[in-house]
Structures are given as C-alpha cells and as structure tokens.
Amino acid sequence: MTHWPLDKFHGGIHPPENKSQSNQGNIQYPPLPKRLIVPVLQHAGQPAEPCVEIGNYVYKGQLIAQNMTAISASVHAPSSGTVTAIGPAPYPHQSGEPYLAIEIHTDGLDLWQEPTPEINPSTLTSAEIFHIIQQSGIVGLGGAGFPTAIKLSGKIMSGIDSLIINGTECEPYITADDLLMRERADKILAGVDILVQLTRPKNVLIATEDNKPEALASMQAALGSRAYQVVSIPTLYPSGGERQLIKILTGQEVPSGSLPIDLGIICQNVGTAEAIYNAVVLGRPLISRVTTLTGTALKQPMNVECLLGTPIEELLEFAGLDKQQLSKVIVGGPMMGFSLGNLAAPVIKTTNCLIAGTAQEFPSPEAALPCIRCGECEQVCPSNLLPQQLLFFAMGEQHEQLKAYNLPDCIECGACAYVCSSKIPLVQYYRAAKADIRQHEQKMAKAEHAKQRYELRQERLRLEEEQKAAERQARNERLARVKAAQEQAAKQEAQQAQSTGSISDDELKHLKIAASMAQVALRKAEKQLALHDTEALQTQVASLKDAAKQAQDALAAAQAQLAQSWATSSPAAAPDEALKKAKIQLAMRRAAVKKAEKAETDEASLNSLRQALQQAQQQLEQLNQTHAKASSTENTSTEQKTAAVPISDAMKKAKIELAMRRAALKKAEKAGASADELTQLQLALSEAEKNLAQVSSPNNPG
Amino acid sequence: MTLILTAVAVLSLLSLVFGALLGFAAVRFRVEGNPIVEQINAILPQTQCGQCGYPGCRPYAEAIAAGDKINKCPPGGEATIQALADLLDVEPEPLDAAEGEKTPVVAYIREEECIGCTKCIQACPVDAILGSSRQMHTVISSECTGCDLCVEPCPVDCIEMRPIETDLRSWKWQQPARQYQIIASDKEALE
Numbered sequence: 001m002t003h004w005p006l007d008k009f010h011g012g013i014h015p016p017e018n019k020s021q022s023n024q025g026n027i028q029y030p031p032l033p034k035r036l037i038v039p040v041l042q043h044a045g046q047p048a049e050p051c052v053e054i055g056n057y058v059y060k061g062q063l064i065a066q067n068m069t070a071i072s073a074s075v076h077a078p079s080s081g082t083v084t085a086i087g088p089a090p091y092p093h094q095s096g097e098p099y100l101a102i103e104i105h106t107d108g109l110d111l112w113q114e115p116t117p118e119i120n121p122s123t124l125t126s127a128e129i130f131h132i133i134q135q136s137g138i139v140g141l142g143g144a145g146f147p148t149a150i151k152l153s154g155k156i157m158s159g160i161d162s163l164i165i166n167g168t169e170c171e172p173y174i175t176a177d178d179l180l181m182r183e184r185a186d187k188i189l190a191g192v193d194i195l196v197q198l199t200r201p202k203n204v205l206i207a208t209e210d211n212k213p214e215a216l217a218s219m220q221a222a223l224g225s226r227a228y229q230v231v232s233i234p235t236l237y238p239s240g241g242e243r244q245l246i247k248i249l250t251g252q253e254v255p256s257g258s259l260p261i262d263l264g265i266i267c268q269n270v271g272t273a274e275a276i277y278n279a280v281v282l283g284r285p286l287i288s289r290v291t292t293l294t295g296t297a298l299k300q301p302m303n304v305e306c307l308l309g310t311p312i313e314e315l316l317e318f319a320g321l322d323k324q325q326l327s328k329v330i331v332g333g334p335m336m337g338f339s340l341g342n343l344a345a346p347v348i349k350t351t352n353c354l355i356a357g358t359a360q361e362f363p364s365p366e367a368a369l370p371c372i373r374c375g376e377c378e379q380v381c382p383s384n385l386l387p388q389q390l391l392f393f394a395m396g397e398q399h400e401q402l403k404a405y406n407l408p409d410c411i412e413c414g415a416c417a418y419v420c421s422s423k424i425p426l427v428q429y430y431r432a433a434k435a436d437i438r439q440h441e442q443k444m445a446k447a448e449h450a451k452q453r454y455e456l457r458q459e460r461l462r463l464e465e466e467q468k469a470a471e472r473q474a475r476n477e478r479l480a481r482v483k484a485a486q487e488q489a490a491k492q493e494a495q496q497a498q499s500t501g502s503i504s505d506d507e508l509k510h511l512k513i514a515a516s517m518a519q520v521a522l523r524k525a526e527k528q529l530a531l532h533d534t535e536a537l538q539t540q541v542a543s544l545k546d547a548a549k550q551a552q553d554a555l556a557a558a559q560a561q562l563a564q565s566w567a568t569s570s571p572a573a574a575p576d577e578a579l580k581k582a583k584i585q586l587a588m589r590r591a592a593v594k595k596a597e598k599a600e601t602d603e604a605s606l607n608s609l610r611q612a613l614q615q616a617q618q619q620l621e622q623l624n625q626t627h628a629k630a631s632s633t634e635n636t637s638t639e640q641k642t643a644a645v646p647i648s649d650a651m652k653k654a655k656i657e658l659a660m661r662r663a664a665l666k667k668a669e670k671a672g673a674s675a676d677e678l679t680q681l682q683l684a685l686s687e688a689e690k691n692l693a694q695v696s697s698p699n700n701p702g
Numbered sequence: 703m704t705l706i707l708t709a710v711a712v713l714s715l716l717s718l719v720f721g722a723l724l725g726f727a728a729v730r731f732r733v734e735g736n737p738i739v740e741q742i743n744a745i746l747p748q749t750q751c752g753q754c755g756y757p758g759c760r761p762y763a764e765a766i767a768a769g770d771k772i773n774k775c776p777p778g779g780e781a782t783i784q785a786l787a788d789l790l791d792v793e794p795e796p797l798d799a800a801e802g803e804k805t806p807v808v809a810y811i812r813e814e815e816c817i818g819c820t821k822c823i824q825a826c827p828v829d830a831i832l833g834s835s836r837q838m839h840t841v842i843s844s845e846c847t848g849c850d851l852c853v854e855p856c857p858v859d860c861i862e863m864r865p866i867e868t869d870l871r872s873w874k875w876q877q878p879a880r881q882y883q884i885i886a887s888d889k890e891a892l893e
C-alpha cells in the first residue's frame with residue numbers, strides 16, 4: 001500500500017482554522033422560505049434559459065431553466081409554488097449587481113411532480129448516467145461551480161487513471177463537507193460508485209485533511225468492501241486546490257495551460273458525489289446544498305441543508321443573526337470569498353459558506369505600505385509564482401510581462417496577501433490584471449472578427465463591382481460592334497458619294513437650316529439695332545450679315561454642286577432621284593424629238609435632238625446598270641422593278657438566301673455575337689450578294 | 703607587389719561573392735508591402751468608422767506608417783494610442799477628438815420606424831445589419847463595432863447608438879486605490 005501523502009506542494013499557509021464553531025451539531029433544516037429567488041446562472045459558464053412563465057405552477061424539482069450550451073447547467077425549482085417574477089434580482093456576487101432570476105412563491109406543500117422509484121445505477125449504461133447528470137444541473141459544489149457533465153465528458157470514455165474525491169475543505173471557517181462526510185458517508189460513497197462506473201479509474205482516492213478525524217472515521221466505516229483509498233493529508237491551506245491536491249496525492253504536477261484530465265485524473269468534491277447519487281438513484285436534481293453558517297455575529301453557527309434560492313438573510317436569521325454585531329457577510333471562505341452587498345441575495349449552487357462577521361473578526365484592512373521585497377509571498381505561493389514581480393507588472397499594467405510570469409496560473413488563494421508584511425492586497429491586483437487581460441483579449445478577438453468581416457465585405461463588393469464592369473464592357477462592346485457596322489455602311493455610302501463629288505440630302509438640309517438661322521439672327525440683331533443704335537450692335541449686325549451671307553453662299557454652293565452632280569449623273573449618291581431625273585430628261589428629249597418630227601424641223605436640228613435623246617437613253621442605261629450593282633446592297637426589289645427586269649427563279653432563290661443571310665447577320669449583331677461569328681456571317685452575306693449579282697446581271701439591259 | 707595584388711584580388715572576389723549573395727537575398731526574400739502596417743492594423747480597433755479621416759482602419763495604419771499622427775482613433779482611445787506609441791517608439795499624444803474617448807456603443811434600430819430603405823445596410827462596414835428592401839432592418843449587436851456610419855444615411859432617423867449594457871458577467875475587478883506611489887522626498891520635490 002502506498003503511503004500518503006506522496007508529495008507536497010510548494011508553499012502554503014496555516015491560517016486560524018475557525019472550524020470548531022460550526023461543526024459541533026448536525027446538519028440543520030431551515031424552514032421552507034416563502035419566496036425563493038432562483039438565478040439562472042449559478043455556475044461557471046453560460047446562463048441557463050428560463051423555460052417557465054410568470055404565473056406557472058411549478059413542482060419541486062421541475063426544470064425551470066434549460067442549459068442551452070455545453071458549458072452551462074440547468075436550473076430546477078427548489079420547491080413547489082407559483083412563478084411570480086422573471087427578471088433581475090439580487091445576486092451573490094462581488095459586484096453587488098443584480099442578475100436574471102426566477103422568483104417562486106412557495107405553497108408550503110413541497111410537492112414533487114411524481115414519485116420516482118429508486119434506480120439501481122448498475123442497470124444503467126454510461127450514456128444514461130451521463131445524461132442524468134447533465135439534466136440534473138449538477139455543478140462542482142466545492143465552490144467553483146464548473147458543470148460536472150463537462151468534466152465527465154470527452155477523454156474519460158477510454159477510462160482514467162485516478163478519480164480523486166476532494167473532501168479536504170482547506171479554507172478556514174467552512175465545515176460543510178466535514179459534516180456531509182460525517183453524516184452522509186454512505187450517500188457520498190454511492191455517488192462515488194456511480195462515478196467509478198462511469199470513468200473506470202485505476203484507483204480511487206478520497207482525501208480529507210487530518211483536522212477532520214470524525215469525517216475520516218465515518219468514511220472509512222462506510223467504505224465496506226470497496227477498494228477505495230480514504231486518505232488523510234496534513235492540514236495546509238490551500239491543499240484543497242485541485243492542482244495542489246493532485247500534487248499531494250499523485251506527485252504529478254498539472255502543467256500550465258492543461259487540465260487534470262490531460263494526466264488522466266478527475267477531481268470531484270464530496271458534495272458533488274452526493275448530488276450525483278441523488279440525481280441518478282433518487283431522480284432528484286440539484287435543488288439544495290449543505291452550506292456553513294458561521295461567524296461571531298451568529299448565535300448558533302451551524303451547517304444547513306438549504307434550498308437553492310433561499311435568501312441569505314433568512315438563513316442567517318435562522319442561525320440567530322445579531323444585526324447589531326454584524327459588520328459584513330462574506331460569501332465563501334475568508335481567504336477566497338467576497339463580502340456581500342445585499343443580504344436579499346439567495347444561496348446558489350456555489351455558496352458553500354456564509355460568514356456573518358463582526359468588526360473585531362474582520363477589521364477593515366490596514367493601509368497598504370510599499371513592497372519591501374521581503375520575499376515572504378514567494379515562499380507561500382502554492383503555484384510557484386513570483387507574487388511581488390506580478391504586483392509590479394500589474395501596477396504597470398504590463399500584460400505581456402504578466403503572462404510571461406504566468407499570472408494565469410494564479411489560483412487567487414490569497415496566501416501571498418495573507419503573509420504580506422506590507423498588507424498589500426495582492427490578490428485584488430491580480431484579479432484586476434486578469435480581468436484587464438481577459439477584456440483586452442476579448443477586444444482583440446472582436447477587432448479581429450470585425451476585420452475579417454470587413455475584409456470579406458470588401459472582397460464581396462469588389463467581386464460585385466467586377467461582375468458589373470464585365471457586364472458593362474460586354475454591353476459596350478456589343479454596341480460598339482453594331483455602331484462600327486453602321487458606321488462602315490455609312491462610310492461606304494459617303495465614299496461613294498464623295499467619289500462622285502456629291503452632297504447628301506442631309507447636308508443640304510443642315511445648310512438650309514444654318515442659313516435660315518443666320519437670317520433669323522441677323523433680323524433680330526437688326527431689330528435691336530433699330531431700337532438702340534450702339535456701336536457694338538452695329539458691329540454685331542455686320543458680322544451677322546457676313547455670317548448669313550456665308551451661310552447663303554454655302555447653301556447656294558451646295559445646291560449648285562447637287563445640281564451639277566445630278567447633271568453629271570451621279571447615280572449612287574441619290575440613285576432614285578438621279579434615275580427619275582434621267583427618265584424625265586429622256587421623256588422630255590423624246591417628246592422634243594417627237595415634236596420636232598411632227599413640226600418637220602430640219603435634219604440637223606432633228607439629228608442633234610436625236611443625239612441628245614440617245615445620250616439620255618445611254619445615261620439611263622448607265623444608271624440602271626449601276627443600280628443593278630447597288631441593288632446587291634439595298635432596295636433590291638424596287639430597283640429591279642424600276643429596271644423592269646423579269647425576275648427568274650434563280651434570282652428569287654438568290655434573293656431569298658440574301659434576305660435570310662442578312663436577317664441572320666442582324667440577329668447575330670443584336671445578340672452580341674463575337675467578331676469571328678459576325679465576319680463569318682458577313683462573308684456569307686457578301687457571297688449571297690455576289691450570287692444575286694451574277695444571277696441578275698445577264699438579265700440587266702446593257 | 704604580388705602581396706598587394708593578391709589582397710586586391712581576394713577582396714574583389716569577396717565583395718563580388720557577397721554582393722551576389724545580397725542581391726539574391728534581396729530578390730528571394732523580398733518582403734511584400736510594409737510589415738509595420740500589419741502590426742499597426744492589428745492594434746487598431748477595426749471599427750472601420752472613418753473618424754480618423756481615412757476610409758477604414760487599414761488606410762489609417764498605412765498613413766501612420768507613412769508618418770501620420772497616432773492620436774486620431776477615438777474608438778481605440780488612450781489604450782490604442784499607448785500601444786501605438788510603444789510599437790512605433792514615439793511619444794503618446796492626447797486623443798485628437800472633439801468629444802474625447804467614447805464609451806463603447808452599439809447601433810440600435812427602432813424597428814417600428816424603419817421603412818426598409820437598405821441605406822444603413824450599404825453603409826455598414828462589417829455587414830452587421832440584417833434586412834431587405836421594404837422589410838424591417840435590425841442590427842446584429844454582437845457583430846456591431848459601434849462605428850455609427852449607419853446613423854447618418856437613415857432617412858427617418860430611426861437608428862441610435864446605445865451604450866453596451868454591462869452586467870455582472872462583464873464586471874471586472876479594479877485595482878486597489880494606491881496611497882504609496884512615490885517616496886516622501888520625491889513627493890516633497892513635487893509639491
């Protein structure tokens with residue numbers, strides 16, 4: 001058999017125990033309170049979500065707030081009654097701020113919903129046990145309140161090395177676990193049996209300090225044939241700390257940043273073991289706990305089994321509170337607890353002790369003196385830290401240095417402050433620094449998150465913009481292609497017009513408009529001049545006159561050019577008109593010839609007339625010929641009609657094909673086909689045109 | 703004479719070799735962009751609010767790297783200025799903002815007044831506003847950086863900035879009041 005303790009941790013102190021005041025009697029049962037304030041956050045982690053409404057009747061043990069995340073615990077009604085309020089209520093916290101709670105007015109019946117038969121845990125599978133523990137809202141009852149189900153999940157499925165049941169209760173004043181072990185050793189051990197069934201540990205250690213001989217004896221007596229080790233370790237604060245206890249019992253040190261489970265060790269409080277028994281065997285969720293009521297302001301210090309949600313003031317009055325004597329109420333132990341601001345706050349799952357202290361018992365702290373670097377704090381630190389270095393870094397808010405000196409490993413046990421010869425409240429510095437670091441880290445995480453979201457948004461906007469630009473470009477390209485095609489056609493026309501030295505109708509129109517506008521402007525200016533005869537107006541009128549004249553000249557020149565172009569027969573520019581003119585000329589000449597013939601004019605003049613007629617005929621033919629060519633591009637049918645050419649079948653076919661090709665080309669242009677496709681279509685079109693020209697040319701006169 | 707020539711030859715050879723090495727390293731291990739910009743950007747609070755006069759935190763980080771002042775970030779406040787001063791080894795300056803350091807806020811849309819114009823959604827730099835055209839909008843407060851860029855575009859003024867609610871979970875310990883910062887003779891010298 002191994003001899004315990006195996007090892008000892010660094011440092012530790014021996015503060016006055018003050019346990020004898022409260023561990024004399026049995027666990028008492030205070031009367032059922034009229035009003036229960038049940039906060040939805042009674043543990044470390046996320047709050048539970050209320051699942052009852054105001055006015056609902058709830059039975060004892062009924063679920064009233066559900067755990068929504070893994071690191072959370074459900075909350076159950078501690079007694080039967082009516083829900084009267086759900087909202088902020090006094091809460092036992094160092095800040096003194098209220099927190100969301102469900103208020104129940106008890107009906108005094110203390111009714112369970114339905115009687116559940118006792119269950120033999122050996123008939124349950126591990127998964128079923130785990131589920132019950134999770135649903136029963138069980139958290140570590142030693143004081144930290146970490147949800148038990150989380151501790152029992154994950155790596156334990158493959159079995160663990162050691163299961164440690166912590167009954168050391170090292171902090172002064174507190175005797176709740178002591179009394180629990182004395183009175184309910186069988187229940188605790190039954191709870192341990194369930195934990196053993198769940199975790200299959202190689203060895204089970206039940207540890208208590210040697211200042212609790214009755215508890216030790218009771219546990220050993222209840223042990224029976226179980227192969228568990230009940231170990232008594234020397235009294236030393238803080239040997240009840242999880243890491244310190246592991247060091248004492250196994251000699252192993254839990255590395256910084258890892259958990260006991262990484263070494264195959266699970267640590268559970270004795271109270272938690274009893275709660276597991278209640279939940280699994282009796283089917284009762286965690287709705288009450290054993291709490292120590294002590295302090296010199298109480299007439300009868302004691303331990304009570306109290307319902308969660310019982311107002312602290314009622315409990316203290318049950319223990320005989322002397323309000324005149326009361327200086328402050330401390331929740332938890334004197335080393336790690338906090339002083340309570342509002343006595344209306346309720347007992348929650350983590351409330352293991354309430355100390356109603358007098359002014360003599362807890363004098364207000366002396367003024368802190370400068371650190372003299374005596375090194376006492378380093379001697380007692382159970383985490384092997386350098387408290388004075390940490391103090392200076394905390395005062396300077398040097399977060400990097402604090403982390404480098406392992407501030408996160410500080411368990412805030414208060415041993416350093418206890419021995420400090422300068423009475424420096426060291427732990428408060430560390431708590432503030434830890435909170436600052438945590439806040440800063442949260443801020444950085446939020447900034448990083450915001451940055452990611454911002455960058456993702458920018459990326460999304462950029463992609464959208466790119467897509468839009470691409471669409472715009474495609475549209476523009478399509479338009480440009482259409483425009484280019486149109487321009488090319490216009491250019492061809494213009495070239496044809498230029499080659500024959502003609503002016504288009506449009507240009508003529510423009511010139512006409514310009515001329516008339518110049519005239520109007522001139523007239524206006526002249527009117528102005530008539531009204532006010534100024535030099536400026538005169539010069540203006542003169543210049544306008546010039547401009548009007550110029551415009552007139554340009555128009556006249558253009559008209560002359562147009563006339564000339566008709567005269568010199570420029571068919572391509574304005575083919576229809578030219579053709580018409582030529583025809584008219586021909587008809588006139590013909591008429592003149594006929595007239596002359598009728599009038600029996602002399603041969604010479606008749607000849608000249610005939611010559612003119614012939615000329616006109618030739619001109620018309622020429623025009624028709626060019627038209628036949630032009631017909632391949634536009635207005636085929638009309639031109640063909642004017643040419644009065646019978647349309648053969650071949651020609652029809654060729655024309656139909658041409659029209660089809662043209663339609664295809666237009667369609668392609670509209671649809672924004674690629675340049676390759678368009679050129680191909682254009683090629684096909686010109687081929688069709690050629691075809692048509694070939695078919696139609698032999699039929700053309702001349 | 704040969705000695706001198708040998709020395710010159712050896713030195714030239716060495717300088718050539720090292721020059722080639724340096725040239726290679728300059729190309730091979732070239733750093734893209736200015737690495738200090740990343741570090742500055744990591745310190746800035748990433749609210750993307752533009753109160754510094756730049757369109758976002760990164761542009762301001764680039765401006766700081768190029769020599770701009772470090773005291774133009776109201777959301778970051780003194781802590782950011784201090785961190786920037788430490789990083790860049792310059793003197794911290796008081797915050798350059800009319801209203802001074804603001805308490806952290808989140809945007810809140812009075813939903814019954816919202817007409818669903820989507821203008822605030824387009825203004826939000828971190829996509830923290832949810833809604834669609836002619837539908838009520840709302841702010842995802844956990845994603846809101848409190849930049850207040852959504853307040854101005856709202857045509858019906860239904861957006862307000864509310865201070866972030868604190869409860870005991872966000873409560874933190876304060877450092878104890880200190881009475882002994884300096885030794886007596888120093889105190890006298892100050893007075």
